Amino acid sequence: MEHQNGSTSSKYEISKAMATHLTSAHFERDGADWSKTQGGVRWELFLSVDRGGTGDEFDVALRAVSLARTASVQEEILATSSLSHVAGRSQPYTNSETLTSDLRRTLLPTIEAHPDAEAVIAGYLAGQWDQPGAGRATSLGRAWQSADRLGLTALRETVSHEIRSERWSSHDVSLLEWYGVRVGEPPRKRRWFDVVLRRR
Known part of the structure; x- marks a missing residue:
């Protein structure tokens, strides 16, 4: 079972920390979502919040969508996952340090590895x-x-x-x-x- 370092963070603090890394990785803000298109695939990320009794818990939802190439072919959802799953964590995140570390070291390289x-x-x-x-x-x-x-x-x-x-x-x-x-x-x-x- 993983133990997370650092104090708990607010949604605003985590969103701000995420923005730094996602902007550097050429993601664009789309309302509450972040998206990036490469090789005909649109990657969509969304910061999810579970408001529990012991404090907020966070994760980043992930979706890969193949763009429609012809009028007869609709967009196809290729994969759905989450940052915690890709990073192999069994517990949600409570602070920006751990979440952004996994985002930078695991999720962004995983996206780049699937072009x-x-x-x-x-x-x-x-x-x-x-x-x-x-x-x-x-x-x-x-x-x-x-x-x-x-x-x-x-x-x-x-x-x-x-x-x-x-x-x-x-x-x-x-x-x-x-x-x-x-x-x-x-x-x-x-x-x-x-x-x-x-x-x-």
């Missing part, structure tokens, strides 16, 4: 955008769906190969098919006489 839609989608294969409790099927299903919608055939086949290489429960198969992936029959449990016959 286009293909890279963002491929990040699911490495578990980059996995959501706590969502499961691997959800991540790969989202990756396949985005690659399919954007016409990224080679990447879609790469994700399909990854899906075919894993064993899925019937629940996971249903989930993947909801995203549009044809998985086939879920692996059935081995029966006792299958094991006996195989030993002969």
Whole structure:
């Protein structure tokens, strides 16, 4: 469990500290959000506040959106995550020092390491955008769906190969098919006489 250094900070103090780093990284202010477009992907950041009984707790919500390239193709949400998740923290932030440190050292380099839609989608294969409790099927299903919608055939086949290489429960198969992936029959449990016959 992480312990955060420094005293607690207000939303204003954290917003001001964030602004310094985000402006340097070429993000632009859009109301309460910050955004930056690179390689056909718009990265959106938002400072979230949870007002608890022991004081305010903060995090930075993250969204990557592929811009519409033609009139028939709508914007596609490629990934959603948060600063605490990308930085591997189990607790929200309470002060600007820790939050801006993770922003500068972890989140901004992560965004730079995913320069286009293909890279963002491929990040699911490495578990980059996995959501706590969502499961691997959800991540790969989202990756396949985005690659399919954007016409990224080679990447879609790469994700399909990854899906075919894993064993899925019937629940996971249903989930993947909801995203549009044809998985086939879920692996059935081995029966006792299958094991006996195989030993002969």
